[in-house]
Amino acid sequence: MQSAAQVDLIKELSLAVGAAHVLVDDDLRAAYEVDWTGRYQGPCNAVVRPNSVEEVAAVIRICALYDVTLVPQAGNTGLVGGSVPRPARPGARSAIVMSLTRLTRLGRVDTAAMQVTAEAGVTLTTWRESAHNAGLDTPVDFAARDTATIGGAIATNAGGSRVLRFGTMRRQVVGIEAVTAKGAIVGSLDGLPKETAGLHWPSLLAGSEGTLAVITAARLRLVPWFQHTATALVAVKSIESGIRLLAALRQSVTSLDAVEVIAPAAMRLVSDHIGQPPPVSSPEAALYVMVDCADHSDPSEQLLDVLSQADGIVDSAITTDAVQRKRLVAFRDRITEAIAAASTEVGVPTFKLDVAVPLDALGDLIKAAQGAADADGCRLVPFGHLAEGNLHLNHIGASHPERLANTVLSAVASLGGTISAEHGIGVAKVPWMSLIRNPAELDAQAAIRAALDPADMLNPGVLHPQVT
Ligand SMILES: Cc1cc2nc3c(=O)[nH]c(=O)nc-3n(C[C@H](O)[C@H](O)[C@H](O)COP(=O)(O)OP(=O)(O)OC[C@H]3O[C@@H](n4cnc5c(N)ncnc54)[C@H](O)[C@@H]3O)c2cc1C
Structure with a gap:
């Protein structure tokens, strides 16, 4: 049963964005109340779907007036619980989810400036397609690109x-x-590559996880479209050989686009999931490294040169053929999906830790993470982005996630690393922020948030402990 205030709130929201875009029924709200991993969920009063920056502003003003919290949500592919409401607690304010998926307008590509303006709800795939139509490419890509x-x-x-x-x-x-x-x-969406005029909003908002403002559009950089790509999957004897290979590639291969890492446990899982044997294998393989090179002409010569001289390689496959490349890349792109399927089988959402350490500490991190997983009795499936020392540590069937996080994140911090490389802090890692930020830094961050959002309305509990 809704209170009178809740009824009024829904009425005002409906006036602001149209009744069809205020979802209040349980079955319509359900998908917005649980995250991609199934680990994080919480209830909301309504899901509101504005269609313009003015409508976003109107919804925010209404939420402030009714003292409800607001959770910005877009593709809902986030992996740290920041895109869905917090679990209900006695005395806590109720939440509205603001879905940005109707903001899908894309401007004309400016090929001279190599820029385009996109509204916040445009997917990475649509962004890329618009760039390709203009003969350019997008600089960011990952497996959740369609959503x-x-x-x-x-x-x-x-x-x-x-x-x-x-x-x-x-x-x-x-x-x-x-x-x-x-x-x-x-x-501003003017896209001036040079401007020194005080506060730089893009810098402030990138990484703010919906706690400082709701992003409605952005002017984005584009890059040349290198239509010739060579991809190699390489099995190496040790993490040290993988890092030496990375160094050689960086030194000599000017077309280097990506150097990813796949642990044998991840290779086995994805190979079972897609029903194909690993394209390379050896009993000696300690790690698999996937390399992409992209250029205006076939980049495979430079790549083959480096591979032929590298030590510690026990097997490798290389292709420039688009169909074969797609097959090879599936062994990287479909790991997260394979992990989700495995977690459905065991009936417990996977416990994910996205961390990064300096490259010379990667071996120690893998040892510490395996030790923690063995102590927990769960299955560890690591993969990630080798060049950034970034590992996604997926724990399938974890019994004590908090204990795992304590052990692994403390090890990461003591190795000079970070508790979040690219997924964000969300609600998942707030308790461990003090491992990598000192009290003065945390105070400064809270002060910036309080200045922009004194009522702690936007995504409370994300990045900072929840106050009300
Ligand atoms: C299969 C898979 C692979 C992935 N691979 C990668 C990877 O390689 N690299 C990587 O970095 N991430 C990866 N991710 C994580 C995820 O896709 C990214 O975090 C992505 O940027 C989230 O975008 P989204 O639109 O789904 O945002 P959501 O999940 O909806 O939201 C994520 C956070 O951003 C906030 N937010 C969303 N939209 C706005 C807005 N307009 N204004 C203000 N705040 C907003 C939300 O409140 C939330 O805190 C992967 C996820 C999956 C499922």
Whole structure:
């Protein structure tokens, strides 16, 4: 039964965006109340689907007036619980989910500036298609590309496979438009590559995970479209051989696009999931390294040169053929999906830790993570982005996730690493922020949030402990 205030709130929201875009029925809200992993969920009063920056601002003002919290959500592919409401607690304010998926307008590609303006709900795939239509490409790519959005990728400062060449999402944002918790529209979409005029909104909002403002559009950098790609899958004897291979590739292969890492446990899982044997294998394989090179002409010569001289390689496959490449890349792209299927089988959502350490500490991290998984009795499935020392540690059937997180994240911090490389802090890692940020840094971050959102309305509990 709704209170009178809740009825009024829904009425006002319906006036702002149209009744058809305020979802209140249980079955319509359900998909917005649980995250991709199935680990994080919480109830909301309604899901509101604005269609313009003005409607976003109106919804925010209404939420402020009724003292409800607001959870920005887009593709809902986030893996740290930030895109869905917090679990219900006695005395806690109720939540509204704001879905940004109707903001899908894309501007004309400016080929001279190599930029395009996209609304927040445009998916990475649509962004890429628009770039390709203009003979250009996008600098960010990862497996959730068909659903993950521009707004979500900026809010989480997403990474993916091309970070080695082009940097994370933060580097791609040359302009931004957003609405603060006070309902103010801020930023600019002019896309000036040079401007030194005080506060830089893209820098402030990239990685803010929906806690400082709702992003409604962005002016994005594009990159040349290298239509010739060579992909190699290489089995190496040890993590050290993998890192030496990375160094040789960086030194000599100018077309290097991605260097990814797949542990044997991940290779076995994805191979079973897609029903195909691993394209390379050897009893001696300690790790698999997947390398992408992309250029305006066939880049395989440079790549083959490096592979033929590298030590520690026990098997390898290389292709430039589009169909075969797709098959090879599936062994990287479909790991997360394979993990989700395995977790459905065991009946417990996978416990995921996305971490990064300096490259020379990667071996120690893998040892520490395996030790923690063995002690828990769960199955560890690591894979990730080798060039950034970034591992996704997936624990299938974990019995004590908190204990695992304590052990692994403490090890990461003591190795000079970070508790979140690209997925964000969300609600999942808030308790461990003090491992990598000192009290002064946490105070400063809280002060910035309080200045923009004094009522703690936007995504409370994400990045910071929840106050009310
Ligand atoms: C199969 C798979 C593979 C993945 N691979 C990678 C990878 O390689 N690299 C990587 O970085 N991530 C990866 N992810 C994680 C995820 O896709 C990214 O975090 C992505 O950026 C989330 O985008 P989204 O649109 O789904 O955002 P959501 O999941 O809806 O939201 C994520 C966070 O951003 C906030 N947010 C969303 N939209 C806005 C907005 N417009 N304004 C303000 N805040 C907003 C939300 O409140 C939430 O805190 C993967 C996920 C899956 C399922």
